[in-house]
Amino acid sequence: MRVSEGRVTVTVPEQPDAGKGADVFFNPVQELNRDITVAALRAYRERTPRVSTYLDATAASGIRGVRAAANDWETTLCDIDDDATALCEQNLERNDLAASVRRSDANVLMHSEAFDVVDVDPFGTPIPFADAAIQGTKHLLCVTATDTAPLCGAHFESGVRSYGAVPRNTEFHAEMGMRVLLSAMVRTAARYDIAARPILSHATKHYARTYLEFDHGAKVANDCIDELGYVHHCQHCLWRDHDFGLIADAPEACPVCEKHLQTAGPIWLGRTCDPAFADAVSEQVTEEMGTADEATELLATLKAEIDTPTHYDQHRLCKRWGRGAEAMDEFIEKLHDAGYEASRTHYGGTTFKTDADVVEIREATAE
Ligand code: SAM
Structure with a gap:
């Protein structure tokens, strides 16, 4: 079937069962994610004019990378699957665009080459790509996670295994998931003396998406680690509090109702979004985007959202x-x-x- 998004039209296989069993995966519900990606790429280039290279590390049909190429990014599309890379080639040709297509394990590629902006949009958790993506990114790493049940603590053990943190199933579950994801990414980057700070993050329709800007050096990486900590939460009266640091300092009981508290962490307690960047991204949302109204509304809410955990x-x-x-x-x-x-x-x-x-x-x- 043909799909038009932004300035491009691509062909993707019919998706029989929400993408399961299709030759190459395509999810129309992620159009908002892709529209915001394109707007964020435009805004980021204005913020950091020297950037030019973009890697779509898990490209599938290539729709994300094709859209980046249509916005004048020097683009590389990578997928481990032969059918996917063949479709990426066709979709570039269909739009009269040039980009490099690699049939490779993205981890191998990202360990051997670095790009100004890297986009990891995998099935489920991005953690198997995290180390290589941090090596392969010069400035901005864009990450999607669709494994919301482990992230938010609904699948507790799986969350602990994947993210090296204790997630808790609270009534602010989407924010819990986002902050667990950010914690894991920040800790992974810090191992390489890199500060990875989120400049835009949103939890939408069963996925979390974040854009992490990199700064190099042990001191700035330490500063990022200082923004990790714990949330203590009472399921009974919904009281909660947080404390910074890698050693949890939980109150013995809820100070309001004296019931048992649950503690989650280490999670990212710092800001998840830079309001100025959210505003700049919003200015880059253009009429040809199918989700322009939704994207504009989301970005306005993100810009105005106060910067405190948790909601x-x-x-x-x-x-x-x-x-x-x-x-x-x-x-x-x-x-x-x-x-x-x-x-x-x-x-x-x-x-x-x-x-x-x-x-x-x-x-x-x-x-
Ligand atoms: N980014 C796409 C979009 O916006 O439509 C969707 C990507 S799809 C969720 C995930 C893709 O990752 C699949 O095409 C799969 O073949 C690919 N993939 C899985 N493991 C990979 C690996 N180790 N290296 C590169 N690609 C991989």
Whole structure:
């Protein structure tokens, strides 16, 4: 079937069972991810004018790399699968674009060659590619993870094995997943004296996506490690707190209801997004993108999202308090009126972040 995205049209095989069993994988639901990738590539080139090379490390049909090539990136498309690389060649030709196509294990390629920007968009976890991707990236590493159950603690052992951290299945599960992923990437980069800082991250439709900017040196890598830590969370009253450092310092019990606390970590507690970059990416979302409206809305929310772990869900809190929910704008206004920072978040229509704790939120938003 033919698929048009942005400035390109590619051919992809029919996907019988959500991509399973297809000769070459293609997921139409990831169009938003790809539109934001193209906008982020444009914005990043303005931010760092010397960058020119882009590796689509797990290319499948090549749609991501073909779109990068159509935006004048000196592109390499890599896939381990013969059918995939043959399709990448056809899709480049169809769009009259030139790029290098490699049939290779991406880990081998990334260990032997470095690119300004590397994109790892694999099946499930990106961790098997993490070491090589960090070696093969000069400036910006873009990573997708679709294994949300291990990441957010729903598949606990698998999460611990893949990410070397303790994930917990909380009501802020998408953010837990994002911060576990970031923790693993930051720790992997630090092993090579590289600081990998997220400048844009979003959790959307069963995947987490992040863009990590690199800075080299032991000191900056140490600074990144300092932004790892633990979240302590009460499943009963939904109180939570976090502390920085690699040694967990959990309170003995929840200070509000005295019930048992769950601790997750080490997770990334630093900022997940640079608002200025989110704004610059938003300016690069253009009309020909199929998800332009959704992308613009998402980027505006990311830009305004306050920078504190972790978010709450108004509906869950109100249910717990035996109260009716109210319009989000009014709810957030009440927090502002009480002197707290508060914003909506991109994790869901009823989610918000604030510097108030759960007791303060309840009091500030009471009728
Ligand atoms: N990025 C694509 C897109 O936006 O449509 C989707 C990529 S698909 C989820 C993952 C691809 O990774 C598959 O085509 C698979 O053949 C490829 N792959 C799996 N292991 C690989 C490896 N070690 N090196 C390179 N490619 C690999």
